[in-house]
Amino acid sequence: MNSHAIQSIVEKVLRKLQQEMETxxxxxxVSARHIHLSKEHLEMLFGKNYQLTKKANLSQPGQFAATETVTVVSSKGSLERVRILGPIRGATQIEISKTDSVKLGLNPPLRESGDIKGSAAATIVGPKGSVFLSEGLIIAQxxxxxxxxxxxxxxxxxxxxxxxxxxxxxxxxxxxxxxxxxxxxxxxxxxxxxxxxxxxxxxxxxxxxxxxxxxx
Known part of the structure; x- marks a missing residue:
């Protein structure tokens, strides 16, 4: 490789590094597996008029990790101590990784948070009861x-x-x-x-x- 070609490559790399430094x-x-619950499902899992207990604030304003956890169950496996994130939402949604899905024996779709139509089914187990979701389990985009x-x-x-x-x-x-x-x-x-x-x-x-x- 001649000196002109080497110089051209060096300049290209330096330009790229400079652009990255200026950006x-x-x-x-990093989001570990978690669940968002509706008011109806929260009460089915923890009892009537139950309120989530804040464990720690999250980076997004108004969002928090709750002390409470649940178990997510399929016919082939389970995930224990899945953290609930608050506040409550209009619809229940479970967000897991691909590795988690292997443990459950399921194949949930990759979706934007909130887009749960036609997604995977799972059962949620809490201290006061359980909830079967016909859809709501996703791998978050x-x-x-x-x-x-x-x-x-x-x-x-x-x-x-x-x-x-x-x-x-x-x-x-x-x-x-x-x-x-x-x-x-x-x-x-x-x-x-x-x-x-x-x-x-x-x-x-x-x-x-x-x-x-x-x-x-």
Whole structure:
């Protein structure tokens, strides 16, 4: 390889590194398996007029991890101590990883949170009763929460899919990361435990949103 070719490659690499340095980073939040409950199902599992007990606030404003946990059961396996996240929602939804689904012997679809129509079925067991969900079990699509100001800064729109590079010991490129924009959000990329393990990343690490025109 001649000196001109080497110089060209070096300049290309330096330009790419410079672009990444100038791009604001996005903090990562790793989501372990969890469940969102409706009021009806909360009461079926824990008793009439039951209120969740806050264990810790989550990064997204108004969201919290509850002290309470449940067991998710299928005909082939179970997942114990699945954390409930509050506040209560209009519909019950269980979010697990692909590894979790193998333990259950199920094949839930990859979905955006809230899109549960036609998703997998499972039974939820609590201290006061159980609930059979005919749908509601999903593997959550990785996504980035943004405020409208963040979206303007990154030049993206709600519902758009983008490429994101997770930095760290084992850099990984995610090709279809969903942008979710709301004034209620705080900037953060959510990945599940399988994705975190693959990239050797943890909550608090950073990711970079790649400009589609920039070669990977």
């Amino acid at each position: 604001p980073s996005i903090p990562i939040g 990785n996504h980035i929460h943004m405020t409208p100001k963040d979206a303007e800064q990154f030049n993206v729109e709600n519902g758009q899919y983008v490429k994101v590079k997770i930095q760290g010991q084992r850099p990984v490129l995610f090709d279809r990361v969903l942008i979710r924009v709301s004034p209620r959000y705080q900037l953060e990329m959510h990945i599940d435990t399988d994705e975190a393990n693959a990239s050797l990343s943890m909550t608090g690490d950073n990711a970079i949103l790649l400009n589609p025109s920039v070669p990977v």
